[in-house]
Amino acid sequence: MSPYYMTNGTDTVTDASDKNAPDSSAPSRLNGGGVMIPEELTARLATLEPLALSPPLTDHSILPDGQESWVTKDGDFDGAELISLTTKQKEGDRSPDQRQDDLAGGDMGPNAENAENAKEDDSLSLADDLEQADQAGTVPKEDGSEEDEADQGEAGKQEPTQEERILNALENLGVEFFRDKSGSTYVTVPARPGDPENEARHAHSLFTDAFPSWLKGEWYRLHKRIPSDSQLKKTMELAKMEATYNSEEREIAIGVTLHEGAIYYDLKREDGKVVRIDEEGWTIETSYPVTFLRKKDEIALPLPTRGGSLEEIQSFINVSDEGLPLVLAFLLNQLYPVGTEPLLFIHGASGTGKSVAARYLKQLLDPHEVLSQSLPSGEEDLLIASQYSKILVFDNLSGAMRSSMSDNLCRLASGSGLRKRQLYKDLDEVAVAGKAGVILTSIDNVVVREDLIQRTYKVTLSEVDRIAEARLDKLFDQHRAGIMSALFDAASTGLRRLSQVEDDESWERPRLIDAAKWMIACEPELPVENGSFSRALEDRQKDMVADRMEGNPVFEALERYVEELGAGERKTYTATILSTTLRDYANGVPGARALSQDLNRNKGDYEDILGLQIEKRENDREEGRRNRKLIHITKLPPEQK
Structure with a gap:
């Protein structure tokens, strides 16, 4: 003994x-x-x-x-x-x-x-x-x-080190480490520790507070006390090393991913249930081949219930029949993570329910404790915000958006990244990448840059009868699961018809071709007429261009100037002579340099709205005057507009 x-x-x-x-x-x-x-x-x-x-x-x-x-x-x-x-x-x-x-x-x-x-x-x-x-x-x-x-003999065996004991303890708790293709490290943990009937797992980044908080909770559950700072620090250092050098590589997803022809949508639930959508329909799954990253302040979605209708959206969002296809297109694109994300701009006068509409759209597929925020000041803050949400809502914007922020939103829609110097390091860099759907609300026409206009779906709301928000919230909660199921039905139809739409040459390809193709594939399952999306998109983008041109003296001058040209007629000018000519039609036309920049930036809009084709060629110079470029202006025939 x-x-x-x-x-x-x-x-x-x-x-x-x-x-x-x-x-x-x-x-x-x-x-x-x-x-x-x-x-x-x-x-x-x-x-x-x-x-x-x-x-x-x-x-x-x-x-x-x-x-x-x-x-x-x-x-x-x-x-x-x-x-x-x-x-x-x-x-x-x-x-x-x-x-x-x-x-x-x-x-x-x-x-x-x-x-x-x-x-x-x-x-x-x-x-x-x-x-x-x-x-x-x-x-x-x-x-x-x-x-x-x-x-x-047995007495000479090496006892486990402190590091080995910690790693063994983590393994006993069900902790698994992995990394993504960029080398970022992650961990998966049981969704309900100690519950043998729940096999769901949650994934967290090792560079957030989520995993240390989980460790403290488990430590307290097992020992009724919290670990010391030194114990927690040692454990986190080991976790990062294990994930970096001794773990498998996995694909990480936020909210939704496309895997082997099927869409997987994370319901953010503690039981780990997700929606799997394929050409045959959709199902609720607890086992799936992808890893979803969990973020702070997420709220679980309800399980979808079959039999809902997308027409119910108009009970909560005051959007017209003409604008409904664009709202549905934005929502459906959140289920199809391919190509550039469209931006939804909700416009309207005061009292039209813009903020409420944006809140319900986010709650439908990406609920969080914080549903909306002000527009960040720079690209870095914008990309960090995209790490925590699939849909970002920037509410109550005022005035025309700065050119730099417009460019930032364009990059976010396409899925861009940012490299910056690591804190307290001279040579090390860290990379931050993000992609998200964006909803803007404003009384003003804040989307004015051509690149952003071509990525934007604009809907204008009209005034509504006042209803208590508490009552409206209760109705929304009752119908949300049914609306979700209708969106999943439409997505299944889209997967089934996608190849057919790709081969169809009859529809016009807009700037966001992947988003448009997906919407057209889903259209038969929607409460809208076939072709209504393409018509609505074209009309609303022309409206945005016209709004942007309002007050532009070059546009006003060209609008009057083109009335004097015959169909197919062509005129040739230098920038200086054209500036002088246009000043006879409107006040405020800028000088040669600024006019040349305006024509470069807006020539696509001038062609779409005014039917003017504007060309400048590098080697087309006035004879004997090498340093002076020529500008050719042609009025297009009606059939070419």
Whole structure:
């Protein structure tokens, strides 16, 4: 039987298994001598019952480096706890925080019998001694000498290191590490730890607070206490190393992904259920071949219920029949992560329910605690926002959008990235990439740049009767699951018809060709006429261009100038002469340089709206005047507009 140690409430420990041991009231030494117990352990040792230990501590009670070991039994734990203090770290040499860390130390896994190492110090731990000795083929003896490992047998086996114990404990908790193709590290954890009937898993980035928070929760669930900062820091360092150098590569997705011809949509639920959509329909799945990244402040979606209708959307969003195809196109594109994301611009006067409409659209497929926000000031903040949401809502914008932000939104719609210097590093860089659907709301015509107009679906709301938002929210919650099911039905139809639409040459290809192709493929399942999406998109984009041109003196001058040209008539000017000519038709026409820039930026709009073809060629210069380019203006025949 293994030896056990007991105390009579004094500052001494007695080897009770030793028949020759002195009376328990007399000082006794472990393995034959007396040793004093530090003050912080006295109170705990005083209440101990005789404790059987395995393996025995006979050979290790006095360590080669001068450490002394005591065994305690704590009511909060299931087994023995070994606390090692070096001779120089006795009571007078250790701070209260250090003593508390020693006393609170314990294994982070469910098996508390694998005791946690004490707080690290300059001297070698027992595990370090064994590891070094194992590499040399010897193990330390009690007196500090060494003998061959073969002579020791089982006693010569290397004990697990602190790192190995931590990794083993994480494995026992069901933690799995992986990385993506860019090298970013992640972890998956059980959605409901301790519930054998729930096999769902949640994925988190190792560079957010999600995994440390989960660890603290598990630590408390198992031990009714929280880990120290040093324990948590050590665990996170090991987790990142394990994910970087000893894990598999996986594809990570936020919200939705397309895998082998099927769409998987994350319902953000604790039970891990997702929607799988293919050409045959849609199903609810708990096992799937993709990994969804969970983000903070997400709200779970309800399980969709069959039999809903997309016409119900107009009960909550005051959009006309002409604008409904564009709203549906935006929503359906959130289920099809291919190509550039369209931007939805909800426009209208005060009191038309723009903010409420944007809120319901986001809640339908991407609910979060924070549903809308102000427009960020720069590209970096915009990309970081896209890391947490599939749909971003920027509410109540005012005035024309800055050119730089317009460009940022164009890049976000296409899926762009940003590289910047890593904090506190001179040469290291970090990359941030993002892609998201964007909803803008404003009274003003904030979308004015041509590139952004071509990526935008604009709907204009009319005034509505006032309804209490609480009542409207209740109705929306009742119908949301049915509307979701109708969207999934339409997406299934889209997958089935996609190849057919690709081969059809009859429809005009707009700028966002992938989004348009997807919408046309889904159209037969929608409460709209076939072709209504293409007509609505063309009409609304022309309206946006006209709004943008309002107040532009060059547009006003060309609009009057073109009335004097015959169909097919062509005129040739230098920039200076054209500027002088146009000033006869409108005030404020800029000089040659600014006029040339305006024609470069807006010539597509002038052709679409005015029917004017404007050409400038690098090698087409006025004879004898090498440095002066010529501008050709042609009025297109009606059939070519």
